[in-house]
Amino acid sequence: MKNIGERVKEIIQSLPSHVTLEAAAKTRTASEAREAVDAGVKIIGHNYIQQAQTMKESPELAGCDVRWHLIGHLQRNKARDAVEIFDMIESLDSVKLARALDKRCQEMGKTMTALIEINSAKEEAKSGVMPEDAEPLIREAAELENLRIEGLMTMGPFSDDPEDIRPYFRLTRELFDNISRLSIPNVEMKYLSMGMSDSYLVAIEEGANIVRLGTTIFGPRPK
Ligand SMILES: *Cc1c(COP(=O)(O)O)cnc(C)c1O
16 A cells, blocks of 8 residues: 555646645644655645644644645634634635634734635535625625635535536636636635545546645545
């Protein structure tokens, strides 16, 4: 079986040059993440503040040249921690959260970059904004001085067949293009984060330029 480093190198070689590999590192150890970084991973994504903090402060990753992204739902009362730990929030999904992040950034003298998470399949139990609410949210967030919106993220519905997810990636891509065309001041539509281990090839076909891979890099998650 290949090790993490070999898998990362293989994936990076196989990706089109405009696509960035993000390692989705929930439940992984710091040394596993370090292997991925040594092999070329430039972004580590985490779902939970605590796991990100522990990993970021570990001796294995201290001082590593890697960017930290939040890819899980963020509660407003954790905005301060999030601003401290992350370089990007990929899961911004409400004006209230945007305001909370802006306030904490102001206090800490930081600017936070963020992607708007789209609930592309309009699933009730999923986080993210409904596609039609993305533009109003972006317009409001664009008014905040310490926040910069740089694109969209989506998960899509769960399915074993990536073709089932393709329409939701496509919808998110169309939304991305439509919002780009509006040229909203203070908004720069650069990143489209879509696709996980089972679906990233389809996501890239539909325009993703960040793919978030966990099991393809690290192997099956321990139960
Ligand atoms: C876990 C996770 C991933 C990666 O999932 P895999 O199927 O292990 O590649 C990507 N994005 C988010 C938001 C995740 O929670």
